Amino acid sequence: MRHIFNKGQDPTKPTLLLLHGTGGNELDMLPLAGRIDDEANVLSVRGNVLENGMPRYFRRLAEGIFDEEDLIFRTRELNDFLNEAAENYGFDRDKVIAIGYSNGANIAASLLFHYQHALKAAILHHPMVPRRGIELPDLSGKSVFIAAGTNDPICSPEESVELQALFGKAGADVKLHWEERGHQLTMNEVEEARKWYMTL
Ligand code: MLT
Numbered sequence: 001m002r003h004i005f006n007k008g009q010d011p012t013k014p015t016l017l018l019l020h021g022t023g024g025n026e027l028d029m030l031p032l033a034g035r036i037d038d039e040a041n042v043l044s045v046r047g048n049v050l051e052n053g054m055p056r057y058f059r060r061l062a063e064g065i066f067d068e069e070d071l072i073f074r075t076r077e078l079n080d081f082l083n084e085a086a087e088n089y090g091f092d093r094d095k096v097i098a099i100g101y102s103n104g105a106n107i108a109a110s111l112l113f114h115y116q117h118a119l120k121a122a123i124l125h126h127p128m129v130p131r132r133g134i135e136l137p138d139l140s141g142k143s144v145f146i147a148a149g150t151n152d153p154i155c156s157p158e159e160s161v162e163l164q165a166l167f168g169k170a171g172a173d174v175k176l177h178w179e180e181r182g183h184q185l186t187m188n189e190v191e192e193a194r195k196w197y198m199t200l
Pocket of ligand 1: 021022060063064065102103104106128154
């Protein structure tokens, strides 16, 4: 997968996996990584699917309606890529923390839904429930930060609460942070994510 890897100054720190929103690329989220932890490794990955020229991580049939088969395939592809990248770049596979926005948050959530050891933790900005009706792996020991908007037309408040409950039921430690805004990624929620990250 097309990506950028920046080795961090502190080898004991985790690797921040950056996942952009629809139409973004691997450059978009780099400033965010610097705000969360400027000493960690950074692995920023571009989505492999194109929708009218816009990169994404999996196909969708319409806004908010996912192509489930492709979601499953792409989630595995990303997980495999993380395994390979950990070998190639020599980072600890067990210390990957995702930071995703919108479609990037959805594929990060999907990694947690499908693979017990894909991520140590995740910061999800405006995620949706990636799939329903499946049993999640045991996520005890995993930490998830969700930033949601009370007026988000893409991820409704109900869906954010549903996602929090699903992660919680699987044993993850979940923090749901509300912004009185829409789907946008705000500086305030990044700051809240930073404070949460510091407690990990
Ligand atoms: C998705 O397709 O993942 C969601 O609708 C969010 C987005 O617009 O990318």
